[in-house]
Amino acid sequence: MGPVSTEGDITPEPRLTRKGRATRERIVTTAAGLMFERGVAGTSLEDVQATAGVSSSQIYHYFRDKRALIRAVITCQTDAVLGAQQPLLGRLDSVTALRQWRDLLVGFQRERHYEGGCPIGSLAGELAEVDPEARAALATGFDRWEAAIRAGIQAMRDRGDLPSDANPERLATALLVALQGGLLLTQVRRDTSALEAGLDTVIEHIASMTVR
Amino acid sequence: MGPVSTEGDITPEPRLTRKGRATRERIVTTAAGLMFERGVAGTSLEDVQATAGVSSSQIYHYFRDKRALIRAVITCQTDAVLGAQQPLLGRLDSVTALRQWRDLLVGFQRERHYEGGCPIGSLAGELAEVDPEARAALATGFDRWEAAIRAGIQAMRDRGDLPSDANPERLATALLVALQGGLLLTQVRRDTSALEAGLDTVIEHIASMTVR
Known part of the structure; x- marks a missing residue:
């Protein structure tokens, strides 16, 4: 496992179109919901794909791997918890x-x-x-x-x-x-x-x- | 998932010989250590088997399935934490x-x-x-x-x-x-x-x- 880094794993958001940002957000909120219900280990990228209604290549367009998605889920949940x-x-x-x-x-x-x-x-x-x-x-x-x-x-x-x-x-x-x-x-x-x-x-x- | 029950899943300890109790204990403490390090999801019965040096049939002799082993791990960890x-x-x-x-x-x-x-x-x-x-x-x-x-x-x-x-x-x-x-x-x-x-x-x- 490499050193802590937050660069290079996630496609920088500014490059995304409005539609791209919406798709990325749908992937993250879907993953957050599934991981909250079933745990991280119990949530596969295939589960996220099926529930969010996106293709595998769409997920990999935004996230290098499951770990990159997990980090986005943590930020999303922190925003949600503090916002609530x-x-x-x-x-x-x-x-x-x-x-x-x-x-x-x-x-x-x-x-x-x-x-x-x-x-x-x-x-x-x-x-x-x-x-x-x-x-x-x-x-x-x-x-x-x-x-x-x-x-x-x-x-x-x-x-x-x-x-x-x-x-x-x-x-x-x-x-x-x-x-x-x-x-x-x-x-x-x-x-x-x-x-x-x-x-x-x-x-x-x-x-x-x-x-x- | 069935109702909460603690009966029927674990071979009652009194029936075990001294050697049987020792084997069962080795399985449980090995599983507890692996689950503490890698998480429950990251610990398979095969991992426990290999680390404890027991056969698959030995594990299934004492525990019906992974869930039964998990319950024994919880009791074992509670005893250890309170004991310490x-x-x-x-x-x-x-x-x-x-x-x-x-x-x-x-x-x-x-x-x-x-x-x-x-x-x-x-x-x-x-x-x-x-x-x-x-x-x-x-x-x-x-x-x-x-x-x-x-x-x-x-x-x-x-x-x-x-x-x-x-x-x-x-x-x-x-x-x-x-x-x-x-x-x-x-x-x-x-x-x-x-x-x-x-x-x-x-x-x-x-x-x-x-x-x-």
């Missing part, structure tokens, strides 16, 4: 907003009948040890997520709602950790109580630090 | 003990070069949606783990170190959640800071509740 939490995720700058975000995340799991876990976390469980480039892409996805959480907590501290010795980076990491662990246990137990316990404990901790 | 945390895990009845346990878990990840994540959690990521019997076995594994954590926190409350309105069940769940999320992020980032941030936040929260 907007506008709340971009402004987690109060305990009230953190609690609303917690309710949103718990609600998503109920709607999904507790299935699937985190679309990013479950890719991580399957790919982290077998595909170093996928691992790097997943780390980037988690970093984007954590940065969005951190921005709100940083704003709380800047505004004086949290004491100056509060550590927004550490608290944001603890929230992302609670979310990932909570989603995994939700998936295994078919019940959101672990997700609730994990997020609530960190949010209560943040609330206990607030100056007012 | 002893004697601490059995007596997490003080903030000091919780911090020692946190250090032990962080140390394990360093020794392992941050690879592999949680042996139970990574099986969960791969199996929860595709194998309902495996999901049930994984839920049992997490329940055993959580009960061991809870016992210590319950003892703290019974002794009066935590107030009577403290919820040992919820706090134990929050610790297991932090551990699972922290191990997943450790694996993806090749760094234990998320595991530390997650566990420390919950332990600090417990410390802030202590009566003395």
Whole structure:
């Protein structure tokens, strides 16, 4: 397996026509859906081809191989996961907003009948040890997520709602950790109580630090 | 896929001779090691056979199919994971003990070069949606783990170190959640800071509740 690289495997998007971009996007979203349902190992390029209604040569026009497609799926899922939490995720700058975000995340799991876990976390469980480039892409996805959480907590501290010795980076990491662990246990137990316990404990901790 | 059942798939152990038990155990620990390294999908019964130095008919003597072997692997990994945390895990009845346990878990990840994540959690990521019997076995594994954590926190409350309105069940769940999320992020980032941030936040929260 070669070094981590994101160049040369994917046809650069700017070269694509509007129709080309639409086809590429259909391939990626189809692959993302299948991999979320059946796992990466359980999804072949032939499955993607049949479900997306494209030819084998179309897939290979956009993606050198399954690994290149997997990396596009990781970016697509990161965009989808972060997008689904907007506008709340971009402004987690109060305990009230953190609690609303917690309710949103718990609600998503109920709607999904507790299935699937985190679309990013479950890719991580399957790919982290077998595909170093996928691992790097997943780390980037988690970093984007954590940065969005951190921005709100940083704003709380800047505004004086949290004491100056509060550590927004550490608290944001603890929230992302609670979310990932909570989603995994939700998936295994078919019940959101672990997700609730994990997020609530960190949010209560943040609330206990607030100056007012 | 049939309903959850643990009967009929595995030859009952009491019927085995000492040599038979040893062979069965070698098959299970070999499969557990391969699945931890390569994932479940990346481990065939032929791989297990070759690595364990047993014949195909020996594997089928003990396990009806790969799924039956997977369930035995889940139990084996649960025993191994819980065993590796002893004697601490059995007596997490003080903030000091919780911090020692946190250090032990962080140390394990360093020794392992941050690879592999949680042996139970990574099986969960791969199996929860595709194998309902495996999901049930994984839920049992997490329940055993959580009960061991809870016992210590319950003892703290019974002794009066935590107030009577403290919820040992919820706090134990929050610790297991932090551990699972922290191990997943450790694996993806090749760094234990998320595991530390997650566990420390919950332990600090417990410390802030202590009566003395």
